[in-house]
Amino acid sequence: MRDLFTKNKFSRLYEFEGKLSNDKETLDKLHMVLEYSLVKAGEIVGRIVGNQKTSMMVLEIKPKNGLYLKLTKEKQDDFDFEILSEKVLLKSPGLKTWGKDYGENINYVVADLICTDLTITTTYESRESHERHLNFFLTGPRKYWLADYLRKLSFTGETETESRNQNLELNENLPIEVEIIPYYFYDRETTPISHELTTNVLSLHIKTIEPIENLSDGDLCCLGKEIADDLCLLVSFLSRSRVTWFRFDLISKNKTLNYIRNVKEWSTKEPDQSDEFIQFSKTRDFLKIGLRNLRKLRDENINVQMAIVYFVSGNEARYGEEQFTNFFFSLEKIIDMFATKEGLTQNLSNDSFENLRLNLINVINANVRSNSIRSKIEGKIKELNRPSLRFVLRELLSKYNVDYKDLYPDKGRFSLISTRAKLFHTSKEMNSKFFIKELYRLRTILERLLLRMLGWEDISYSPNDFIKDWLTKPISKD
Numbered sequence: 001m002r003d004l005f006t007k008n009k010f011s012r013l014y015e016f017e018g019k020l021s022n023d024k025e026t027l028d029k030l031h032m033v034l035e036y037s038l039v040k041a042g043e044i045v046g047r048i049v050g051n052q053k054t055s056m057m058v059l060e061i062k063p064k065n066g067l068y069l070k071l072t073k074e075k076q077d078d079f080d081f082e083i084l085s086e087k088v089l090l091k092s093p094g095l096k097t098w099g100k101d102y103g104e105n106i107n108y109v110v111a112d113l114i115c116t117d118l119t120i121t122t123t124y125e126s127r128e129s130h131e132r133h134l135n136f137f138l139t140g141p142r143k144y145w146l147a148d149y150l151r152k153l154s155f156t157g158e159t160e161t162e163s164r165n166q167n168l169e170l171n172e173n174l175p176i177e178v179e180i181i182p183y184y185f186y187d188r189e190t191t192p193i194s195h196e197l198t199t200n201v202l203s204l205h206i207k208t209i210e211p212i213e214n215l216s217d218g219d220l221c222c223l224g225k226e227i228a229d230d231l232c233l234l235v236s237f238l239s240r241s242r243v244t245w246f247r248f249d250l251i252s253k254n255k256t257l258n259y260i261r262n263v264k265e266w267s268t269k270e271p272d273q274s275d276e277f278i279q280f281s282k283t284r285d286f287l288k289i290g291l292r293n294l295r296k297l298r299d300e301n302i303n304v305q306m307a308i309v310y311f312v313s314g315n316e317a318r319y320g321e322e323q324f325t326n327f328f329f330s331l332e333k334i335i336d337m338f339a340t341k342e343g344l345t346q347n348l349s350n351d352s353f354e355n356l357r358l359n360l361i362n363v364i365n366a367n368v369r370s371n372s373i374r375s376k377i378e379g380k381i382k383e384l385n386r387p388s389l390r391f392v393l394r395e396l397l398s399k400y401n402v403d404y405k406d407l408y409p410d411k412g413r414f415s416l417i418s419t420r421a422k423l424f425h426t427s428k429e430m431n432s433k434f435f436i437k438e439l440y441r442l443r444t445i446l447e448r449l450l451l452r453m454l455g456w457e458d459i460s461y462s463p464n465d466f467i468k469d470w471l472t473k474p475i476s477k478d
Contacts, residue, residue, distance in 0.1 A: 009187045010039040010199060014120070018073040018083060020048075020061060020090075027057050031106055032071075034083070036118065038185050039201050041139040041246035041263040044085075046113035055110045063090065071115065075123070087116040120258040132217070133251040134206040134224040135183060139263065140243030142202055143270045144235045145180050146283050168231075170288055175210040176220075178227065204228050204245065217252050221259075224248065227291075234290045237308045237450065238278065240315035242266040267316070277447045277462035286456055293455035302341060304453060307333040311446055320439055321423060327442045328420055334449065335389065338396045346385045353385045390417050397445075400452040402459070407441045409474045416442055433475050440471060 007013035013035045019028045031054075034046035048058060063069050069090060073083035091112040138145070148165040166179040183203040189195050206224045208215065215223075228245050236243040244266075250257040278286055297304060307330045314326030339345050348356065360381055368374045397404065405411040419438045422428055440463065447462040463471070 007035055008037070009189070009197060010185050011035050011037045014083065016073050016083065018071055020058070020069045020071055020088065022062055022069055025061060027061055030054065030058075032073075032113070034113070034115070034118065036247070036260045038247075039137075039199055041244075041265040044115040044118050044260055044262055046115065048110040048113065049106045049108065050110045051107050055108065058090070058110050068116075071113070081120055081122040084119045084121075085115040085117060089114040089116070115262065117259070117261045120260075121255060122257075123255040126254040130209050130211065130253070132208050132212070132220060132253065134220065134248055136204040136206070136224065136228040136245040136248045137183065138202045138204060138232070138243065138245050139268070140232075140236070140266055141239045141241050141268060141270050144238040144283050145202055147180050147182060147202055149182050165284075168284065168287065170227075170291055174223070174227075175215055176206050176208045176223065176227070178231075179205045179207075181205050204231065212253055217250060217255070217257070220252075221248075221250060221257070230291055230294055231287060233305060233308055234287055234294065234454075236312050238276075238283065238286070239271050240312060241269070241271065242312055242316065275464060275467075278451070278456065278458065279461060282458075286454075289456060290454040293453070297453065300341070302337045302453075304334065304337075304450065307331075308450065311443075311450065314443070320435060324419075324423060324435075324439050324442060327439070327446055328424075330446055331393075331442070331449075332389075334453070335392050335396055338399070339387070339392050342395070342399075344387050344392050344395065347387055348385055356384075357381050393417070397449070400449055402445065402448045402452055404441070404445055406468065407444060407463075407471050409472050416445070431475070437471055437475070440467060444471075 013033065015031075015033050017029050018032045019026055020030060021027070031049050032046055033049070034044065036042075036044045048054070061069065067089070068087040071083065071085040071088045073081075075082045091114060146165060147163075149161055149163045152160045152162060154160070161182060161184065163181050166181050168178040168180060170178060181203050182200040184198060184200045187197045189197055204227075206227065208220060210220075225248075228248070232244045244263060246263040247258065247260040250259075273280075294304070310326045310330035310333065314323045314330065317323045317326055346353070361378060364374055364377055368377065404414060408414075416438060419430070419435070422430060444463050444467075448459040451459050451462065
């Protein structure tokens, strides 16, 4: 077992006396250790150490809602800090010998901890500067952030980082400035010889000079998270891979706040340069236009977040059937929102359809003798008042001027609906060459549709010329 108080590289470790509580009871003066990584997403882990009495108390406390406990540490003096985690998972409570002579009351590891999030607040005397800063630390592929920086080394051994093209012009009339920068971290390796370690993480840096009376620290954090979440969503879409933030630091007038959340570390593999669906040099333009339209769509009750999440999941999935399923989930999310907005959720009004339903039942009763068969047929009548998926999809593609005919040989028949029906509702095997082409057609239509919904006009890169040539070639000639 690793030494309890030896931290990992590029991580932060806290040792303190804190409390665990549920809705009814509190355990205080627990000796705890918490650790989280500064440079990558992952678990926020910790331990409680103590003696047999500590172990018995921890075993008896019941998590609120049957799963989580609340962890707190109060500030003890002007130079101290506060810690809060609303959701703490207690793992393997019991007694595990800890082979360190740390004190007579600390003989055992009593329990392991996993926090879903963590807030650490340090307050101090007010600074004169009115600038406040938020740094969101990012995980996932870096390419579409378009971070341009150079590490310079002088003849004296001094290093300097020069960042270029770091400002993100969002034109959103917001009281903040946004930039993307490399944030450097330093550590030290002590064995077998001592030497320094350096690494960097991309950071979405948000700055404001808005007076705290007009924009509180809480409101600034909420606004920053909204912008960071939306930009990460757009970069995930371009990357076809999950991009998110795993922690942020707030530097305010009289406090610093570190917020860390338990986020899975996804792939950091960079996208294939030959398979881009927007011109790479126009990435910043897309982020500016996409952010504006993403927020505008949300105001119109069209939230494409889950559509993009399913699109990304489809690209990350291992198997073709799983990819197709996720892509179609994405498409159906968009179809449903569009149908709701455009009033395409039913063919007839409720009263008109009820009259039709009663007439149909009379016809069925007159022509079908079997009660069980009549019941089966009547159970399908309600579906007649729902516009077909093919019809609503056609209206959707027409609304956003998205073509699909250039994805088929000789601009042939649209086949994705029948492919979906065969995959979802039967166990029949499909021609693998045909299915792979259908998969790429579905992905392309999704890309084009989402681009247009986000206000991006140029869809000529989706797909590239090589893929388009392959899609339009008859299978017999593959």
